[in-house]
Amino acid sequence: MLKNLTQEPEIKEKHAILFSTLEQQHSKLKLQVVHLLKKLAPLTYGPVKEIKLSLIEEHQLLKRKMEEIMLIFHAIKNELLTHIPGK
Numbered sequence: 739m740l741k742n743l744t745q746e747p748e749i750k751e752k753h754a755i756l757f758s759t760l761e762q763q764h765s766k767l768k769l770q771v772v773h774l775l776k777k778l779a780p781l782t783y784g785p786v787k788e789i790k791l792s793l794i795e796e797h798q799l800l801k802r803k804m805e806e807i808m809l810i811f812h813a814i815k816n817e818l819l820t821h822i823p824g825k
Contacts, residue, residue: 749821756814760807767803
């Protein structure tokens with residue numbers, strides 16, 4: 739993706755590192771979401787069970803992390819777009 743947007747090596751390297759970091763954060767977050775879904779699965783069938791406050795707190799934490807990652811991604815993308823010739 740980056741090689742098509744700019745010819746400046748230092749810009750490519752900087753953004754490749756930033757996107758790599760985001761990708762790692764995304765992977766960790768994905769595992770956390772899967773873990774939470776496994777906790778929630780028993781609540782979707784059978785009799786109504788008690789929902790612990792910790793599940794709600796964990797959901798809120800993951801939601802905030804997702805929002806942070808998306809905000810950082812968009813900021814990096816927008817900054818990268820300023821380096822495209824002709825823009």
